[in-house]
Amino acid sequence: MTKKMTIKDVAKAIGVSTATISNAFNRPDQLSEALRTRILAQCKELGYVGPSAAGRYLRTGRSGVVGVVLSDRLAHSMNDYVGSHFLSGLAEEFDKAHINMLLLSARDMDQSNRQRLHESMVDGFIVYGSVPSGKTLDHLLRQQKRLIVVDHFLKGYASINIDNRSSSRVITEHALKHNPKKIAIMGLRLNSDTEMKMVQEADLDNLGLTLSIDRLNGTFDALDAAGIARPWNRIWNLPANDHNLASRAAFEALSSPDRPDLFICQSDVIAIATRAMATQMGIKIPDEIKIVGFDGIPQAQNFHPTITTIQQHSTEKGRMAAKLFIDGKTKDDVIMPTELLIGESCP
Known part of the structure; x- marks a missing residue:
C-alpha cells in the first residue's frame, strides 16, 4: 500500500518550503499567480490534494470554520430577505479570509451529540438574532470561544445592532x-x-x-x-x-x-x-x-x-460582523445606521 504523501514530502520533492505549499492551497494572495499555478500543477502530478483540515487544526489550534447560529429555522433564514442578505455579507468577508461558515439553528443545538460536534469543528460563533437563556446559550458561553451577537446584546461580548x-x-x-x-x-x-x-x-x-x-x-x-x-x-x-x-x-x-x-x-x-x-x-x-x-x-x-x-443595511451588517470576528474585536458594540424611506403608503 502506497504511503500517503505529507506536506513535508511534497515540499522536498518540489523544492520549496512547507509554508509555500500551504500558501498555495490556503493563502493564494501570498504567492504570485505563476508560482501558485506551478506548485498546484506539481502537487496534482504527485497526487497531493492539499493540507488536511485535521493537521491544520493540530498545528494552529484553528479549524478555519465559524459557526453561524441562527435563531430561526435555516429554511426561514435562507428565504427571508433580511436574513439572507446578512448571510451574504458574512460570506463576502469570510471568503476573502478563506474562512468557512457552518450554519446552525439555535433550535437544534441543545442535543449533546450536536454540541460535541460544534465544539470540535468551529473557532467561534456569530449569533444572529435573539437566543434566550437556556441550554443553547449556556452551551455557547461555556466554550469560551470567540462570540459575536447580531440584533441582540449580550453583556461582555461584541454586538452589531441598529437602534x-x-x-x-x-x-x-x-x-x-x-x-x-x-x-x-x-x-x-x-x-x-x-x-x-x-x-x-x-x-x-x-x-x-x-x-x-x-x-x-x-x-x-x-x-x-x-x-x-x-x-x-x-x-x-x-x-x-x-x-x-x-x-x-x-x-x-x-x-x-x-x-x-x-x-x-x-x-x-x-x-x-x-x-x-x-x-x-x-x-x-x-x-x-x-x-x-x-x-x-x-x-x-x-x-x-x-x-x-x-x-x-443587512448586507453591510453581515460584513461588519465578519470583520469584527476576523479582527478579534470581541468587545465592540456597533450601531449601524438606518434611514427613513418615504413611500406612497404614508407620504
Missing part, C-alpha cells in the same frame, strides 16, 4: 403628521405566544423578541410625546414574519367596525401583506388608510403604492 427604538420613533413621528384617528400596531413576536392574536399590556413578556419590543417602545415614545393614548385595543402580535399570518391579521383589522386608519407594521413583510389585503378589499392607500413598515426590503418598493419604511 430599533429610535428608528421606530422616527417613522411613527412621520406617520403622526397625518393626524390619524385610529392607530393599529402590527407587532412581531412581542411575546412567546405561538398564535396570531391581539395583545394587551399584560400579555407582553420577557420572552418577546428584543428588537420588536424596542420597536414597540419607539412607537410608544412617539405616541407619548404627541399626547396620543397607546392603542392597547388595536395591537396584533404575529409569532413569525410570515406573509400568510400577516394577511390574516390585516384582514381582521381591516374588517373591524372600528377600522384603523394608520397601520404601524414592525416589518416590511407585514406591511406588504397589509397593503395587498387592503387593495383586495377595495380600500384606498393612502386616502383611506396609511401603512408604514420596517426593514427596507425591495419588495416594499416594487409595487404601488410603495411602502414608507425604515431602511436597514
Whole structure:
C-alpha cells in the first residue's frame, strides 16, 4: 500500500518550503499567480490534494470554520430577505479570509451529540438574532470561544445592532403628521405566544423578541410625546414574519367596525401583506388608510403604492460582523445606521 504523501514530502520533492505549499492551497494572495499555478500543477502530478483540515487544526489550534447560529429555522433564514442578505455579507468577508461558515439553528443545538460536534469543528460563533437563556446559550458561553451577537446584546461580548427604538420613533413621528384617528400596531413576536392574536399590556413578556419590543417602545415614545393614548385595543402580535399570518391579521383589522386608519407594521413583510389585503378589499392607500413598515426590503418598493419604511443595511451588517470576528474585536458594540424611506403608503 502506497504511503500517503505529507506536506513535508511534497515540499522536498518540489523544492520549496512547507509554508509555500500551504500558501498555495490556503493563502493564494501570498504567492504570485505563476508560482501558485506551478506548485498546484506539481502537487496534482504527485497526487497531493492539499493540507488536511485535521493537521491544520493540530498545528494552529484553528479549524478555519465559524459557526453561524441562527435563531430561526435555516429554511426561514435562507428565504427571508433580511436574513439572507446578512448571510451574504458574512460570506463576502469570510471568503476573502478563506474562512468557512457552518450554519446552525439555535433550535437544534441543545442535543449533546450536536454540541460535541460544534465544539470540535468551529473557532467561534456569530449569533444572529435573539437566543434566550437556556441550554443553547449556556452551551455557547461555556466554550469560551470567540462570540459575536447580531440584533441582540449580550453583556461582555461584541454586538452589531441598529437602534430599533429610535428608528421606530422616527417613522411613527412621520406617520403622526397625518393626524390619524385610529392607530393599529402590527407587532412581531412581542411575546412567546405561538398564535396570531391581539395583545394587551399584560400579555407582553420577557420572552418577546428584543428588537420588536424596542420597536414597540419607539412607537410608544412617539405616541407619548404627541399626547396620543397607546392603542392597547388595536395591537396584533404575529409569532413569525410570515406573509400568510400577516394577511390574516390585516384582514381582521381591516374588517373591524372600528377600522384603523394608520397601520404601524414592525416589518416590511407585514406591511406588504397589509397593503395587498387592503387593495383586495377595495380600500384606498393612502386616502383611506396609511401603512408604514420596517426593514427596507425591495419588495416594499416594487409595487404601488410603495411602502414608507425604515431602511436597514443587512448586507453591510453581515460584513461588519465578519470583520469584527476576523479582527478579534470581541468587545465592540456597533450601531449601524438606518434611514427613513418615504413611500406612497404614508407620504
